[in-house]
Amino acid sequence: MTQHTHTSSFAALGRLLRYARGYRRQIITASLCSLINKLFDIAPEILIGVAIDVVVNQEQSFVARLGFETAQEQIAVLAVLTFFIWAGESLFEYLYQVLWRNLAQRLQSELRQDTYEHAQRLDMSFFEAQSSGQLVATMNDDVNQLERFLDGGANAVVQLVVTVIAVGAVFFFISPLIALLAFSPIPLIIWGTFYFQRKAGPLYADVRDKVGDLSTRLTNNLGGIATIKSFTAERREAERLKASSEAYLEANRKAIRISSAFIPVIRMAVLAGFLATFTVGGLMALEGSLNVGAYGVLVFLTQRLLWPMTGLAALIDLFERAMASTRRILNLLEEPVHAHDESDTSLLEPVRGDVAFRNVSFSYPGGTAGVQNVDFSVTAGDTVALVGATGSGKSTLIKLLLRFYEPTQGDILIDGQSTREVSLESLRSCIGLVSQDVYLFEGTVRENLVYGRPDATDSDIIEAAKTAEAWSFIEALPQGLETLVGERGARLSGGQRQRLSLARALLKNSPILVLDEATSAVDNETEAAIQRSLKRIGHNRTVIVIAHRLSTIVDADSILVIENGQIVERGNHAALVEKGGAYSSQWKVQTGYA
Incomplete structure (x- = not known):
């Protein structure tokens, strides 16, 4: 396959979105379901803070100002809201899972079909220079890798963005000071993410190449099994396969080393943000400058905001693998066809055979x-x-x-x-x-x-x-x-x-x-x-x-x-x-x- 210069993962994502423009409506609908599900998901933390406010302040609580005078009425209202929030969260979780998974399956099928049909139109020189194992790895393993990202990773990206925006809005509404403290680790997390992405991108491209090499070795050996047996070369071929497998293992090990180092950094950043909210907010609540219920909301939402960041490394890992596969798939689709079939003219019937x-x-x-x-x-x-x-x-x-x-x-x-x-x-x-x-x-x-x-x-x-x-x-x-x-x-x-x-x-x-x-x-x-x-x-x-x-x-x-x-x-x-x-x-x- 033609060796294309390394493009960034975000460029690969842009190429993928251009390819999938026919699925724009499904992507938007699935994203909206993910967004609404996440809004429902963070609402219980807010309700917990409101419930604490009801218990502590009763007739002077936030809910009381909405017209529900007794604490019993307020608790009943919160119970009803909780039911509808959980029901809404469950409904939209079902919807986004169905939409994202169906989209992943549909796009996977179309990509595999398109790459195969395009490969059939390529010149024989392409096949003479390209191993069948690499092509099989692209059409099968790479497409499956992309499908795995669309199946769960795309939703995770949408929900992470929604969490940051929605929780940030609540924080700044309650206490801009604590909001700044809680969000202070995020620049470090974002920097670490981009640093990891820059380091991991080439490593995962190498992983995909090693998968192709391994697939080629397996395809060749299984196709030539009679020759292997006749030359009693089973042990030698097993060693060669082991070498290819070890090369794939080593490529993965290098990528894993980077992603594993990223997780402890994120955890410490999360801990710093949580401790800032916990300590400063607690002191403000003791001084009376912060409502006790609001303090409860902030503590719970800090964990809701920052804890998903610990999974950012795994998400970026999945994203990088998917984009490395995307580059290989789209590079194959963009391989030029030299023997163009631009004519719709047929040979005059009956064909004599001169x-x-x-x-x-x-x-x-x-x-x-x-x-x-x-x-x-x-x-x-x-x-x-x-x-x-x-x-x-x-x-x-x-x-x-x-x-x-x-x-x-x-x-x-x-x-x-x-x-x-x-x-x-x-x-x-x-x-x-x-x-x-x-x-x-x-x-x-x-x-x-x-x-x-x-x-x-x-x-x-x-x-x-x-x-x-x-x-x-x-x-x-x-x-x-x-x-x-x-x-x-x-x-x-x-x-x-x-x-x-x-x-x-x-x-x-x-x-x-x-x-x-x-x-x-x-x-x-x-x-x-x-x-x-x-x-x-x-x-x-x-x-x-x-x-x-x-x-x-x-x-x-x-x-x-x-x-x-x-x-x-x-x-x-x-x-x-x-x-x-x-x-x-x-x-x-x-x-x-x-």
């Missing part, structure tokens, strides 16, 4: 070799083979045809239409791809076969499977088409997976079929089966074959020999063998005549 590369050049990011000035045409219905050493540029041409990458020079045409000027959906729907690295999704044989054509009938499926010479082994499976293939097709052999991949591409019924080294890692039987299939399917569609085994492409209409990203020879098999060039030399090596 393919033309016109002076096409491309180099990978960082200047890595690609292809230079490639120019060739394939007539609809013909079979063209691309041969050459590994890294010569054969697969790059296929990636350019599919617009996984954009040419830096030249153009690619299908039926005379530039692939840049048609939608990606229209382009890719007319191309069936069978790659060397077959990917089968976890599910049934049927689900994998109909992946490119979900509405295919059983007769269509069977016909495609027979053409790919896959039907005989499918029939022999325990549940036939309904047999589970396992993760990445692990329950099938390599040859079976390759034939299913070919059948899947055939069932898609695209006018252009691309075989990217589809026979390089299969047994002789599967190779022969695929070769027979090619003879059957090559009559009514354009076939582009990348092959290392030259025996599989002797019947191709045209063969292009590629070296260092350029076409160095072209012709059919007989002509190239007779020419005595690079193709002829490779043929002799493979057939044993070298």
Whole structure:
């Protein structure tokens, strides 16, 4: 993932709020419920002071001045008020919890969906440079971390602000002097909070990176478990996982060290404010300059004001973790898409399958070799083979045809239409791809076969499977088409997976079929089966074959020999063998005549 410069947590919060602007009404409503709940929550402390005033002053109490003369009436009024205050507090606690939690779940779901859909539009170069573990950690763990903050932290922030303002108003109304004393620790607390945030921000960004590294290690090891076992590398991989886990632990330890140091500082500041109110207010009450009930209100409210500050460290801790995750999520969402699908133009139907590369050049990011000035045409219905050493540029041409990458020079045409000027959906729907690295999704044989054509009938499926010479082994499976293939097709052999991949591409019924080294890692039987299939399917569609085994492409209409990203020879098999060039030399090596 692109390394963005560190932005502050508040900048990340601003980015998140811009993203969530569609939820503005829910955020405001939830915040209002949190606000009202907190006002109800601090009201009992005020009522306690008023009750003390009633007991001490009776007919001269504050409540008496409201028209309730006897102490019994005043207590009854306070009891009724207490009931409604507690009921109101309970009601709005229920409302804010429902609203914040539903918002957290909704936003979590939308973020995960948006990041996944955006990732699908990114160029292949992004995935080749980015580990799948980091992406999974961003879409899953980081989104969950943000959800945890929205689930409880957002309400805590709102209520803390409301507490400071509301309690402050009561304090200044009763005694400005005591208000100043009670609030005197708050500047220290705020300074400590920002100091902690500044120190903790980079530490939690490192924590999120270490989570991604750990996820990558787990994903790679579980995916390569057969290789690990075959090399008896279990102990070594366990040690490597332990190292990644320890790195994550150490990153967390550094962050925890900062947050833990913050809590004692806050506690001492709270104690100073409470002692000031307790002592000065008590002396004023003894002198008669402060009502006893008001003194009770101030003592209780001081604790209500300052005690939540002790949880500020945990709140900031949660906030920092969430904002570190937010940065990673939004950075992924802002990753640029280079292969833009801005066109809504489709290829003209019916697509015949003429393919033309016109002076096409491309180099990978960082200047890595690609292809230079490639120019060739394939007539609809013909079979063209691309041969050459590994890294010569054969697969790059296929990636350019599919617009996984954009040419830096030249153009690619299908039926005379530039692939840049048609939608990606229209382009890719007319191309069936069978790659060397077959990917089968976890599910049934049927689900994998109909992946490119979900509405295919059983007769269509069977016909495609027979053409790919896959039907005989499918029939022999325990549940036939309904047999589970396992993760990445692990329950099938390599040859079976390759034939299913070919059948899947055939069932898609695209006018252009691309075989990217589809026979390089299969047994002789599967190779022969695929070769027979090619003879059957090559009559009514354009076939582009990348092959290392030259025996599989002797019947191709045209063969292009590629070296260092350029076409160095072209012709059919007989002509190239007779020419005595690079193709002829490779043929002799493979057939044993070298």
